[in-house]
Amino acid sequence: MRALKVQGRSWVTRGKGFRRAEILDEEWLDPAAHGTNVAIFDPQEVFRTFRQHPEFADVFSFTCPSSQPVDLSGLCHASRETNWAVLPTADPASWWARLPQETRKNVRRAERRGVKVREVAWNPALAQGILGIYNESPLRQGRPFWHYAKPLEQVIKDNTTYLDRATFLGAYVGEELVAFMKWVRVGGQARIMQILALQGHQDKRPLMALIAEAVQVCHRQGLSGLIYGQMTYGSKTDDSMVEFKRRLGFAQVNVRREVVAVTPRGRWALRWGWDKPWTDRLPANWMQSLLKVRTWWLTHGSQIRPHATARRTSQAGVAQR
Structure with missing residues (x-):
């Protein structure tokens, strides 16, 4: 480069x-x-x-x-x-009322299953928690995970960019960090840099709980919207990630x-x-x-490489789930 x-x-x-x-x-x-x-x-x-x-x-x-x-x-x-996935945060009550009933149930389910979301400052404990999430699995969404097997020093370096404009939210079950979100304030809006959860706790819906809390925090900070990467990527207009965003109220802005x-x-x-x-x-x-073939090959036909040799894609490490 x-x-x-x-x-x-x-x-x-x-x-x-x-x-x-x-x-x-x-x-x-x-x-x-x-x-x-x-x-x-x-x-x-x-x-x-x-x-x-x-x-x-x-x-x-x-x-x-x-x-x-x-x-x-x-x-x-x-x-x-191109496009962005944008969720307006000026009126959290209206956002909540427009959500599908199933999405509201999932947000409540997270709380019933012990997920507590709170804003956290950057500190060594948060870094260790993020490291644990990174190292849970070498695959995410059917491809090699860019952050897998990174040393702690690299995790700290990656996550301390734009700290003067960054906000971290952590989703905890007891004292364990099961999901986190980092966003950066850009021009009166919050742009998600990373959102990730332990796959072993996906049944608790921690990512939905993070988005729900993010809407409230953005509103309190006077931010008008939450941007979650792109809504669609090329010809991929209808996959699980797109549906996840739609159910949470994100809309495509060209x-x-x-x-x-x-x-x-x-x-x-x-x-x-x-x-x-x-x-x-x-x-x-x-x-x-092609994506199905790639997923099969990564699962059955190849050995997952550590981060130093894995190839980073445009979405890797940004707004993943």
Whole structure:
């Protein structure tokens, strides 16, 4: 991964053949740090800088705020739609009333089964509890779990980012941490960085209890919404994670990303849509079949590797359950 700083933002490039540059940690940056919005910048200057370093990127992309136009005149670019899963937190009572009856039952069931959720400060005990959750299983959602077998020092490093804007919630059964959530305040909303539970306690519905408490805490902090990653990923529009979010009141909010070509290869990619991830270009039924094959292979045909050699995906470690 290569990096280049332009207009005070760190851009990173991923990929060896086709190189895409993006703002490092774009979704976690504080809008106040740049006055209005971290995505407000001059793409013309970014293009000129990247043209001076043609080995750096074939295209660069950024999220466009709906309320602020950007100058893309004269640039070869394409708009790509992505999305966020957003739960409004301004009125917790209305949110609760709109939930399906089964979801409300599950939240109450968590309490009856001994789950207590509370806001916790970062401390060594929380770090040890998170380590225990990470090491429960090498597989999560049918793929190698990025955080499995990490040393404690790495767990602490990973979870102490953006501490000045972070909130931790812990779900406890007695003194045992069975689930936790970390969110980061971004532009008047809370963006979930991680939500994870011990699989051995899933019957107690600790994740639903965490979301319910998060709505209350966000409301008290004056935050207008809770963002839980994307609602859908490419052609995966109807899986267990999507259904989990829907049942908790999350809704899809579409967001526009602009992709700007820097090199001839970048212009060719935009023309034919090859800048999109290959998972976005496959039909949904193909993706489902491939995911089933991958799950079978990981379960029966391969040896799970520790975190140092596992390949991290765009969702790994972020808003997992």
